Amino acid sequence: MKVVVCKDYDEMSQKAFEVMKEVVTSKPGVVLGLATGSSPVGLYKCMIKDHEENGTSYKDVVTYNLDEYVGIDRSNPQSYYTFMKENLFDHIDIDPNNTHVPYGSTKEDCEGYEKELEKVSIDLQLLGIGRNGHIGFNEPGTPFDEMTHIVDLTQSTIEANARFFDNDMNKVPKQAITMGIGTIMKSKKVLMVVSGPEKAEAVKATVEGPVTTDMPASVLQNHPDVTLVVDEAAASLLS
Ligand code: F6R
Numbered sequence: 001m002k003v004v005v006c007k008d009y010d011e012m013s014q015k016a017f018e019v020m021k022e023v024v025t026s027k028p029g030v031v032l033g034l035a036t037g038s039s040p041v042g043l044y045k046c047m048i049k050d051h052e053e054n055g056t057s058y059k060d061v062v063t064y065n066l067d068e069y070v071g072i073d074r075s076n077p078q079s080y081y082t083f084m085k086e087n088l089f090d091h092i093d094i095d096p097n098n099t100h101v102p103y104g105s106t107k108e109d110c111e112g113y114e115k116e117l118e119k120v121s122i123d124l125q126l127l128g129i130g131r132n133g134h135i136g137f138n139e140p141g142t143p144f145d146e147m148t149h150i151v152d153l154t155q156s157t158i159e160a161n162a163r164f165f166d167n168d169m170n171k172v173p174k175q176a177i178t179m180g181i182g183t184i185m186k187s188k189k190v191l192m193v194v195s196g197p198e199k200a201e202a203v204k205a206t207v208e209g210p211v212t213t214d215m216p217a218s219v220l221q222n223h224p225d226v227t228l229v230v231d232e233a234a235a236s237l238l239s
Contacts, residue, residue, distance in 0.1 A: 001207060001220060001221060001223075001226045001227075001228055002226065002227045002228065003207060003228045003230065003235070003238070004227065004228065004229045004230070005230055005231075005232060005235045005238075006229060006230065006231050006232070007231065007232055008195075008231050008232070009042055009195045009196075009231055010042060011231070012042065012193055012194075012195055012229050012230065012231045013041075013042025013043045013045065013046055013193070014042075014046060015229045016040075016042075016043045016046075016126075016191055016193045016229045017043050017046035017047060017050070019124075019191050019227055019229070020032075020043060020047065020124065020126070020191065021047075021050065021056065023123055023124040023189065024047075024056065024058070024061060025056065026123075028060045029060045029061075029062065030060070030061050030062070030123050030124070031061075031062045031063070031064070031120045031121060031122050031123050032061060032062070032063045032064070032122070032123065032124055032125075032126065033063075033064050033065070033066060033122040033124065033125035033126060033179070033184070033187055034063050034064070034065050034066065034084065034088075034126050035065070035066050035126045035127055035128050035136075036065070036066075036067070036080045036083045036084065036087075037128045038128075039128035039129075039193045039194060039195060040126055040128060040193055041087055043126070043193060044087045044088040047088065047092065048088065048091040048092060051091070051092045051093065052091075057093055058092045058093055058094040059093050059094070059095065060098075061094055061098065062098045062099075062100075062120060063084075063089075063094070063098065063099045063100065064100045064113075064116070064117060064120070064122065064179075065080060065084060065099075065100065065101040065102065066102075066125075066127070066136040066137075066178060066179050066184075067080060067102060067136045067137045067176050067177060067178035067179065068080045068081065068101055068102050068103055068176060068177050069173035069175070069176050070104075070105045070150060070173055070174075070175035070176055070177055071105065071173045071174075071175065072173055074101075074103065078164050078165060080101055081101045081103070084099065084101060100113075100116065102148065102177045102178070102179070103177070104177055105150060105175070105177065106150075107150075109177060110147070110148040110149050110150060110177060111148075113148045113177070113179075114147045114148040114183065117148070117179070117183060117186075121186070121187075121188065122186065122187035122188065123187070123188050123189060124187065124188070124189045124190075124191055125184055125187035125189070125190050125191070126191050126192075126193070127184070127190060127191070127192040127193075127217075128192070128193060128194065129192060129194050129199060129202050129203070129206065129217050130156075130157060130160065130202070131156060131160060131198055131199060131201075131202055132154065132156050132157070132202065133202045133205060133206065133214075133215040133216050133217045133218065134154075134157065134216050134217070135181065135184060135192075135216050135217050135219075135220075136178040136179050136180075136181075136184060137151045137153065137157070137176040137177075137178035138151070138178060138180060138181050138184075138216045139151060139153070139154045139157065139216070140154075140213065140214050140215065140216060141213055141214070142180070142181060142213060142216055143181070143213060144181045144182065144185070144213060144219050145180075145181070145182045146180035146181055146182055147179075147180040147182045147183050148177065148178065148179050148180055148183055149177075149178065149180055150175055150176070150177055151175060151176055151177075151178055152174060152175055153172070153173070153174055153175065153176060158172045158174070181216060181219055185219065185222070185223055188225065189225045189226075189227075190220060190223055190225065190226040190227070191226075191227050191229070192217070192220070192226065192227070192228045192229070193229050193230075194228065194229070194230045194231070194234040195230065195231040195233065195234050196231070196233050196234055197233040197234070197236065199230075199233075199234045200233065200234055200235070200236045200237045201237060202215070202217065203228075203230055203234050203235060203237065203238065204237040204238055204239075205217075205218060206218050206220060206221075206228070207221075207228065207238060208238065208239065
C-alpha cells in the first residue's frame with residue numbers, strides 16, 4: 001500500500017486528483033468506481049476545475065458508484081444520486097448514460113448491479129473510510145467475499161450521517177445498497193482519500209493492523225495497487 005501524507009484536505013484533494021487524472025487520461029473508456037461523502041468533494045472540485053481550464057474530457061468515461069441509501073428517492077437531495085450530479089456529473093462532459101448509481105432494496109437489485117459490473121472492469125475505485133473502518137457501506141463484520149448487497153447501517157454510521165439529515169438521526173435511512181468488499185477488491189487500482197483526526201485510528205488499523213473483518217478497510221493490505229492519500233491529522237497515529 002502506498003501512503004501519501006499531505007498537510008491538509010486541499011493538498012490531499014490535489015494529490016488524489018493527480019492519481020485520478022493519470023488514470024482518466026490513460027486510455028479511452030476508463031471505468032471509475034466513485035464514492036460520496038465529504039472526503040472526495042475536494043477531489044471532484046479539482047476534476048471540475050481541470051475540465052474547465054484544461055479541457056480534460058469525460059465523454060468516454062464510465063462510472064459506477066459504491067452505494068446508495070435504501071428508502072429514499074433519487075430526487076431526494078440527500079440521495080447519493082443527487083450528490084453525484086451536484087458535486088461532479090453536472091459539471092463535466094460525462095454522458096449521463098455512462099453514470100451508474102446503485103438503486104433498490106432487493107436481492108435482484110443487488111444481483112442486477114453486480115451483473116453490470118461483471119461486464120466491465122473498474123480501472124480505479126475511489127474510496128473514503130468510515131471511523132469504524134467501513135468502506136462503501138461494508139460495516140465491521142462484513143465477509144470479505146461479499147458482493148453487492150443490502151446492509152443495515154450501524155449506529156455509529158447513522159450518527160455520523162445525521163449531519164446531512166438536519167442532525168436528526170431518525171431521518172437517516174437505516175439501510176443501504178452497497179458494492180461488497182469482493183466487488184471493491186476486483187478493481188485494478190484503489191485510491192482512498194482520508195482526512196481529519198477522527199479517522200486516525202481507522203487509518204492506523206488499515207495500514208498497520210491485522211487484516212480482519214473487524215476493520216473492513218484492512219482488506220486493502222491484500223490488494224496489489226492501493227494509494228492511500230491522507231492528511232496529517234488522519235496520519236497522526238501511523239508509526
Ligand atoms: C460513500 C461511502 C462511505 C464514505 C465514508 C466516509 O460513498 O461509501 O464509505 O466513504 O462513510 O465518509 P466521509 O467522507 O463523509 O467521512
